Amino acid sequence: MNLSDRELRVKPINNGTVIDHIESGQALNVLKILGISGHTRSVVSVLMNVPSGAMGGKDVVKVEDRELEPEEVDTIALIAPRATINIIRNFEVVEKFRVAMPGTVVGVIKCGNPNCISNSNEPVSSRFSVEATDPVLLRCSYCEFVLDKNIADHLL
Amino acid sequence: MIFERRHIISTKDFSREEIDFILDRAGRLEPYARRGGLDLLKGHIVASLFFEPSTRTKLSFDTAVKRLGGTTIGFDSLESSSVVKGETLSDTIKIIESYADAIIIRHPREGAARMASEISGVPVINAGDGAGHHPTQTLLDLYTMRKECKKPIGDLNIAIVGDLRYGRTVHSLAYALSLYKASLSFVSPDQLRMPESIINYLKKHGVELLETPSIDDVLKDADVLYMTRIQKERFPDPSEYLKVAGSYRITAETLENVKNDMIIMHPLPRVNEIDPSVDSTIHARYFQQAFYGVPIRMAVLSLVMGKEA
Numbered sequence A: 001m002n003l004s005d006r007e008l009r010v011k012p013i014n015n016g017t018v019i020d021h022i023e024s025g026q027a028l029n030v031l032k033i034l035g036i037s038g039h040t041r042s043v044v045s046v047l048m049n050v051p052s053g054a055m056g057g058k059d060v061v062k063v064e065d066r067e068l069e070p071e072e073v074d075t076i077a078l079i080a081p082r083a084t085i086n087i088i089r090n091f092e093v094v095e096k097f098r099v100a101m102p103g104t105v106v107g108v109i110k111c112g113n114p115n116c117i118s119n120s121n122e123p124v125s126s127r128f129s130v131e132a133t134d135p136v137l138l139r140c141s142y143c144e145f146v147l148d149k150n151i152a153d154h155l156l
Numbered sequence B: 001m002i003f004e005r006r007h008i009i010s011t012k013d014f015s016r017e018e019i020d021f022i023l024d025r026a027g028r029l030e031p032y033a034r035r036g037g038l039d040l041l042k043g044h045i046v047a048s049l050f051f052e053p054s055t056r057t058k059l060s061f062d063t064a065v066k067r068l069g070g071t072t073i074g075f076d077s078l079e080s081s082s083v084v085k086g087e088t089l090s091d092t093i094k095i096i097e098s099y100a101d102a103i104i105i106r107h108p109r110e111g112a113a114r115m116a117s118e119i120s121g122v123p124v125i126n127a128g129d130g131a132g133h134h135p136t137q138t139l140l141d142l143y144t145m146r147k148e149c150k151k152p153i154g155d156l157n158i159a160i161v162g163d164l165r166y167g168r169t170v171h172s173l174a175y176a177l178s179l180y181k182a183s184l185s186f187v188s189p190d191q192l193r194m195p196e197s198i199i200n201y202l203k204k205h206g207v208e209l210l211e212t213p214s215i216d217d218v219l220k221d222a223d224v225l226y227m228t229r230i231q232k233e234r235f236p237d238p239s240e241y242l243k244v245a246g247s248y249r250i251t252a253e254t255l256e257n258v259k260n261d262m263i264i265m266h267p268l269p270r271v272n273e274i275d276p277s278v279d280s281t282i283h284a285r286y287f288q289q290a291f292y293g294v295p296i297r298m299a300v301l302s303l304v305m306g307k308e309a
Helices: A003-009 A027-034 A070-078 B016-035 B055-067 B089-096 B112-119 B135-148 B168-180 B196-204 B238-247 B253-257 B286-304
Strands: A016-023 A044-052 A056-064 A084-089 A092-098 A104-106 A127-133 A136-140 B045-050 B071-075 B102-107 B124-129 B157-161 B183-187 B209-212 B224-227 B263-265
Touching: A016 A027, A016 A070, A027 A044, A027 A056, A027 A070, B016 B055, B016 B135, B016 B168, B016 B286, B045 B055, B045 B089, B055 B071, B055 B102, B055 B124, B055 B135, B055 B286, B089 B102, B089 B112, B102 B112, B112 B124, B124 B135, B124 B286, B135 B168, B135 B263, B135 B286, B157 B168, B168 B183, B168 B196, B196 B209, B263 B286
Parallel strands: B045 B071, B045 B102, B102 B124, B157 B183, B157 B224, B183 B209, B224 B263
Antiparallel strands: A016 A056, A016 A084, A044 A056, A084 A092, A104 A127, A127 A136
């Protein structure tokens, strides 16, 4: 399959953000992290299991008329460390960057310890420090619970 | 070294130098822990918020405040706090910080003290958060070893016995002892072994380590025998509990071949892991250890409140 075949599926966007090279199967989790739900007004295209030379298969998310900031997208690195962000203006890629693993992750992941204070009725967001990136190891800033597998299952 | 306005949440927040600094100060305050006579905290109020009961820890903190000339406010159970009316811990802390100069907190949830410290403008001292940390217990354990053993902590052979899986105190203690590079032996039944993450941490930091299910393997060489309680509820089968608990029980006879200057410690309360016949031996230090909680807490309180001795 070549590029033009893929473009037949979803046409290039005029303005917005294309998140490419997402691990196969993680596109919906990427939307979750970005807070994109059924209430979002932007046109959002989701491609799953697109054949890709380097990755075998990948997912792609296109968000129209919205330019995502690095801080917004970095958390994606937790589940899709190889993702690239393309900012599109007038059908041209004006900016391209890789997601960078943040030092802390706030309000995105639920602590796996049910007795953690962040899982109570207290008005606090969950907070994890990223202690290792490959593979990912997160430590809860409150109870020190370690999360190092099935991170997507713990998305809030 | 600056401790003023600092929160005391986890032993992991401290370097070895900082721990030594606290122990030194406790040493200077120890004479006053028995007879009082200090007014470092005169005119100061310390709130002690015990969302679950712990008689020993609470009384020890209360004594420390009073020996320093301060006064305490607070409660000693969930029932007497406003939590029963549905108030969050966050709100409780916001209110109490406007009443008191420091807050001591004991809470059943892990991370509660850390969260309180993010809200409070006055220093927060963790007196136990669920299965999490209890830093002043670790400090008083270290202080006991320093005072009661004839060798520096780093040269000691320390055997920790009992429930190493769920025991809150032993996790913090093992971590702190790794700062001193003491040799550690962990004695526990298989189902209550020290968590893998802690073992890995200790190995990575070059700690000499022995794990065994048999207390007989460690008795002869130990300088410190740190006993802990094995709780009945950890065992689905009561007969299994009796068997395991029985094998980790020490009596005066058990101690026949130990080193002369070996000391026995226990965070207390004990159930039957240490027979009362041990109390009168030259090895027993657990009651002394409980007393050392007072000078340690005096040291911590006066430091975070910026009161020099």
